[in-house]
Amino acid sequence: MESGLGLWGVPLAMLAGAIRVSTPFIFVSVGECLTERSGRINLGLEGTLIMGAMSAYAIALLSGSPWLGVLVAAAVGVALGALHAGICQLPRVNDVATGIGLMLFGTGLAFFLGKPYIQPKAPNLGAIDFGWWSSVPQVHQALQVNYLFIVGIVSAFALAWALKNTRWGLIVRLAGESVDAALAIGVPVGRVRLIATAIGGAFAGVGGAFLSLYYPGSWNEGLSSGQGLMAVALVIFARWEPVRCLWASLLFGAAGAISPALQSVGITQGYYLFSAAPYVLTLALMIATCSPERALRGAPGELGAVR
């Protein structure tokens, strides 16, 4: 099949890839953004992502309804997030260590429970066809936009709005900026963080559901390959702004789509090198944005405070 697009296929494939690949990034980073704005880091989102992927796939397979799977993935995320928050509220618990523990726990549990679902094929989530007007198959395919991508965009903007304009948003930020000030006003910091972490977990769970139910669209143990962790790094890069999390996710999605896009036009050299693009990008961004002498502007005041 001759495409007729030539090298123009690369940006087009990258656009399509950005939409597909970025969706889990959007969900995890927007959720983590909320959690971190409340003053807590949840590094366990990688585990939540994989648990979400597994449970969504299993439920979709058993019930035949992929959307029920998404719902269950969100519930699993809430449970894992609440578990993290609950443990962190115990005295002298470090949230980074707890997060790493829960990451391993979530991953291991998902592999253990998910064994029976590796072979069967579950129903997929649908997509909206924005490319109906085009007769070029690549364009048509690139503009297949999945529902969750749209949900992700909406939730990024909604979260940005809520953090600025609602009582609830101000209270979350206050808990993240200054425990002293929050307590003086009578804000129950622990409960605020519990809720923020649980909702953050729900987002990560939905991100996992996307992985197993839309793209790549199957359940196996190599599904996530660290996307949950990269999304946490993304939040720092995005300076804790939900809308910037969205743009950063799209950037990462596009980087992740470079290598399949090049392959689709026949450039196979350096396939693995290009596959590493998102990881190299993560590293480069972290180096570029971090400095031992400068504090990150926009970082919530209570974040990373070790007690």
Place this chain on the structure above:
Amino acid sequence: MTAPSLVSAPSLELISFSKRFGALAALDDVSVKIAAGAFHALLGENGAGKSTLVKCAMGYYAADEGEILLNGRQVTIDHPRQAHELGLGMVYQHFTLVPNMTVLENFVLSREHLPAVIDWTVERQRLKDFFATTPFIVPLDTPVADLAAGQKQKAEILRQLYLKRGLLILDEPTSVLTPDEADEVLSTLKQMTRDKLLTIVVITHKFREVNAFCDTVTILRRGKLVGTRRVAELDNDSMAEMMVGSRETRASVEREQRAPGKAVLQVEKLSVADTVGQLAVEDLSLEIRAGEIVGVAGVSGNGQRELVETLAGQRHAEAGAMKVHGEPYTATRREMVRHKIACLPEEPLRNACVAEMSVAENMALRSFDQPPASPDGVRLRRAPMRDAARRLIEAYRVKTPGPDAPIRALSGGNVQRAVLARELSSEGDLLIVANPCFGLDFAAVAEIRARIVQARNRGAAVLLVSEDLDEILQLSDRIVVMFDGRLALETPAAAADVGAIGRAMAGH
């Protein structure tokens, strides 16, 4: 509009307050009566119990004994929120506004009963209307982190007024302000007490402010009430005597008359970025000669911290050069040893010590890799380290359980002494000190200042960075004022005009 949002001033009486922390009686049967609309000062040294008293009154601490009468009626205050509901507010020495939020957000947040969705247009208008009734205003949409110290303090006070607090307790409110800013804030508050809109209790150790603004003063000493007087009845000498009791203050060390020697430290067009990447020190040039103390005055946050960190090797310069004894200096350990540079930064427990290590180890931080502590630069020998520490502890009268006690167990003044002992023991050619007496009591202050003058008399070049203008005036041979990262004024101490220095500190 005629000040609709302000309530009238209450009277407050604290009766027989006692509070013990373990074996220490922080407050012992202290009673204070503050009339409605009074401007009342609480005066006392560090540890006299001023803060403990007001924190008990505000419900931060539970007093062991004591009753509170507000407007003559007995009230119970077990929690700060109860105090707030009764219209009592406190402005702290450190800032409590959230730095990453705007002034508007901070004010709205602290209000009770926020609506679920906040209508910023309405809130902004409401705050603007409120500011129309207040003596000073602050910009609404600036993040608090970007406000100057004086503006932050004003914002803290305005927020208390916005929350309709009729009695304000101010804990050393002017410690971060220039003299002019302090006068502006205090005189407007004074006017409000005259109009019976406010009652003010101010914790201070500045006689000038007591004399200029306060009606009555209560003096505490070591947890006990010395007395409450009308300010008009007291002069400075009797106030000082009530505050410190009959105690001999050590005479400050005679400064030798000596002409400054060769230039030891030369700073040329130095620019340094702060923690958010903005230039905190800009194009600063400074020279310090042997045998002179150069005092750097200025309100905190004008680049002094970054300057000291750069000289101490904790921060790199964006541009410019430093020279010591005419050679380029980049603040490496090797250069500091060679040029005999000693440094007493502010908050020494954080900036110059390893809190968990012992006093002996901390005292050896400069010399642990040289004989006798280390015969070959690889092995460490404890015994010589401990002996050296014992000598320093003795010579500098560091109060410690022993050389092996962790240094974090020491009180602030003794950490200060321990670091000063370490830094001065090498008989350095260049001594860099920042706020060396912050938070110390009279005796410790006199002693540390004497040590600094001694170093100068012996021929060391001393850079003294201090927020305490009296300290600068007392110790310096030459005074420079830092404002906004630059030198705003340079004058010999002998010819110093305090008014000009104050104006330079305020950027005029």
